[in-house]
């Protein structure tokens with residue numbers, strides 16, 4: 001992956017001001033070619049620059065672009081794309097994960113309300129990811145509000161953050 005960065009081949013679809021080429025066609029062509037060389041590498045590159053990075057680019061604002069895109073392109077910030085759930089793949093509107101803002105703590109609480117809402121298939125999440133774009137229902141009571149949030153996983157040391165599990169009695 002670092003060789004792609006060094007060769008200027010990473011994040012071709014990213015804006016020029018963040019080191020990309022603003023060239024979707026070149027990005028697609030290189031993605032297509034890469035699968036012939038190494039399908040595993042193609043998926044990993046696709047997760048980093050195609051899914052994780054483009055979620056920030058397409059769904060974020062200039063503020064998010066300025067803060068994250070260069071680091072995503074250069075692999076300073078490896079990440080995951082947390083959309084798919086055990087019970088919801090293509091049907092993103094039905095995802096069950098919720099994100100509720102806790103104003104006192106100034107943080108989002110990510111909640112898996114039932115087993116089928118468990119996130120699945122997340123490339124980079126197990127080992128290399130340090131952040132994730134997480135797709136969730138922004139408010140459990142108003143399910144029409146869906147959001148993509150960028151969450152930092154840790155301070156870059158590859159440790160899992162503690163999670164709290166609430167079992168029903």
Ligand SMILES: Cc1cc2nc3c(=O)[nH]c(=O)nc-3n(C[C@H](O)[C@H](O)[C@H](O)COP(=O)(O)OP(=O)(O)OC[C@H]3O[C@@H](n4cnc5c(N)ncnc54)[C@H](O)[C@@H]3O)c2cc1C
Pocket residue numbers: 043047051080081082083084088089090091120121122123
């Ligand atoms: C190699 C690989 C890497 C992946 N990496 C990631 C990742 O990094 N992050 C991530 O979030 N996910 C990832 N995924 C998951 C991928 O995005 C899901 O496979 C995808 O969301 C489809 O979900 P599903 O497999 O549950 O299929 P389903 O959603 O169950 O779809 C099965 C079939 O039913 C059709 N279908 C579904 N709903 C409807 C409908 N309402 N109307 C008509 N037809 C419908 C679909 O078109 C499809 O043909 C990865 C998958 C693979 C194979």
